[in-house]
Amino acid sequence: MQPKLLIATSNPGKIKEIEAILSPLNLKITTPKDLDLNLRVAETGTTYLENALLKARAYHQAAGLPVLSDDSGLEVDALDGAPGLHSARFSPKENANDADRRAYLLEKLSDKTQPWYAHFHCTAVLLLSSDNYTKKVGRCQGWIIPKERGNTGFGYDPVFYIPEYGATMAELGPDIKNKISHRAKALIALMPAIIRLIELNEPN
Numbered sequence: 001m002q003p004k005l006l007i008a009t010s011n012p013g014k015i016k017e018i019e020a021i022l023s024p025l026n027l028k029i030t031t032p033k034d035l036d037l038n039l040r041v042a043e044t045g046t047t048y049l050e051n052a053l054l055k056a057r058a059y060h061q062a063a064g065l066p067v068l069s070d071d072s073g074l075e076v077d078a079l080d081g082a083p084g085l086h087s088a089r090f091s092p093k094e095n096a097n098d099a100d101r102r103a104y105l106l107e108k109l110s111d112k113t114q115p116w117y118a119h120f121h122c123t124a125v126l127l128l129s130s131d132n133y134t135k136k137v138g139r140c141q142g143w144i145i146p147k148e149r150g151n152t153g154f155g156y157d158p159v160f161y162i163p164e165y166g167a168t169m170a171e172l173g174p175d176i177k178n179k180i181s182h183r184a185k186a187l188i189a190l191m192p193a194i195i196r197l198i199e200l201n202e203p204n
Helices: 012-021 048-063 084-089 098-109 174-180 182-200
Strands: 004-007 028-030 067-076 116-129 132-144 160-162
Touching (some): 004 048, 012 174, 012 182, 048 067, 067 098, 067 182, 132 182, 174 182
Parallel strands (some): 004 067
Antiparallel strands (some): 067 116
C-alpha cells in the first residue's frame, strides 16, 4: 500500500512542483484540498526552519499523517537579504499577487547598482511526529533582472536569471527547473528519508 504524504501548502504552483519532483517515488501525495483542510498557519518564525515546522506540525495535528513542508524565500544582496522570510508577503499592497510582489521588488531595486545578485533558499521538512523530523536545505544562485521573461513557474521566477542557463527560472520549463531549483535540491536531499518512510509501510 502506498503511504500517504500530506503536502503542507495550498499553493497550486508549489504542489505541482513537489508532485513532479517526487513522482519517481511510490508515494501517494495528499493535498489539503483532498482532505478538506483549510488551515491558516501564521508564519511567525524567525527562520525558514521555524516556519516550515509551524506549518508541518499544524497539518500533522489536523490530519495525523506524515507531512512534507517547506519554507522558501528570495534573498537579494542589494536589499540586505530581503525579501527573505517575507517573500510571499513582500508587497504592501492589500491582497497582493505574484505580479505585485515582483513589481515591488523591482521598484525597491531601481536605485541600486546592477547586477542585482540574489539566491533562492528552501528549507524542506519531512515530519513524522511533532518532534520527529528531517530537514534539508537547497539554494539556487542567480540575479534579478529589470524586465520579466518567461511564462512558466510562479512567484519571482520571471525576474530571477540563472547565468549557467542564460534564462530566467520562468524560461527553463519544469523539466530543468525541477532538477536545479532551490526546492528541487532540498527535496532531492530529503528523498532518502522519504524512501525510509515508504519502506516502513511496505508489507513484510
